[in-house]
Amino acid sequence: MARPKEFDPDEVLDRALELFWERGYEATSMADLIQHLGIGRASLYATYGNKHELYLKALDRYLLKQDPSPLEFLSRPGPALPLVRALVERYAQECACDGNRRGCMVVNAAIERLPGDRLVARRVELAWDGLEAALAAALHRAQVQGELAPEKDPRSLARFLLVFLQGLRVVSKAPSDPKRILDAAKEALSLLA
Numbered sequence: 001m002a003r004p005k006e007f008d009p010d011e012v013l014d015r016a017l018e019l020f021w022e023r024g025y026e027a028t029s030m031a032d033l034i035q036h037l038g039i040g041r042a043s044l045y046a047t048y049g050n051k052h053e054l055y056l057k058a059l060d061r062y063l064l065k066q067d068p069s070p071l072e073f074l075s076r077p078g079p080a081l082p083l084v085r086a087l088v089e090r091y092a093q094e095c096a097c098d099g100n101r102r103g104c105m106v107v108n109a110a111i112e113r114l115p116g117d118r119l120v121a122r123r124v125e126l127a128w129d130g131l132e133a134a135l136a137a138a139l140h141r142a143q144v145q146g147e148l149a150p151e152k153d154p155r156s157l158a159r160f161l162l163v164f165l166q167g168l169r170v171v172s173k174a175p176s177d178p179k180r181i182l183d184a185a186k187e188a189l190s191l192l193a
Contacts, residue, residue: 009047012037016048017058017065021105024112025055052119059123062105070131074138081147084138085189088161092185095168096178107169132162148192157191164188 019028019036030051034041048054074083095103102108106127113120139154148154168181 007039007043012039013048013054013057013061016054017061017105020055020058021062021102021108022100024108025051026112056119056123059105059109059120063123063127071134074134079147080138080142080145081192084135084142084161085192087135088165088185088189091165091168092181095172096181098172101173101175103173104166104169107166108173110166111170128162128166131165132158135161160191161188 015037016033019033023032028051030041030044033051033054034044037044039047044054048057070087073087074080076083106124109120110124114124115121136155136158139148139152139157142148143150143152143154164184168184171181171184
């Protein structure tokens with residue numbers, strides 16, 4: 001008969017997520033995980049698998065915990081262009097105010113683990129594809145509602161915004177004047193006029 005777990009697997013996974021997000025994959029050792037999570041090596045392996053499997057579970061958890069998710073946010077009823085603008089502004093504010101300079105775990109994973117880690121690459125690509133599709137749908141809706149000029153290409157604008165937003169997250173990792181990010185966001189928003 002299996003012994004009941006003496007820890008909450010979700011709470012431990014949240015702590016693993018925080019550690020990987022703060023340090024990254026390579027800089028987090030198994031010893032670090034065991035110490036930080038407060039569980040034994042055997043329990044860690046039995047519950048989550050090896051370090052890479054735990055990292056993937058933590059990355060999946062990060063993607064699920066976004067509240068509201070950009071996809072949900074952009075799907076809200078009503079005028080669509082203000083939602084797109086608000087999302088860009090939200091990213092810019094988060095990036096400009098990230099005093100810990102943790103950035104986005106998905107962007108961090110892309111920078112650290114790609115192109116060599118195909119399982120991380122799949123998650124990153126799915127996340128970015130989802131954001132691009134949500135942006136394109138919202139921009140198309142904005143165009144249909146007369147909020148976005150007819151000559152604008154919603155798909156191209158969505159691709160630009162995806163790349164721009166992920167770039168903001170990269171720039172926010174370095175110590176710099178928050179105005180750099182906020183000014184860039186203002187310029188990006190001018191394309192939506």
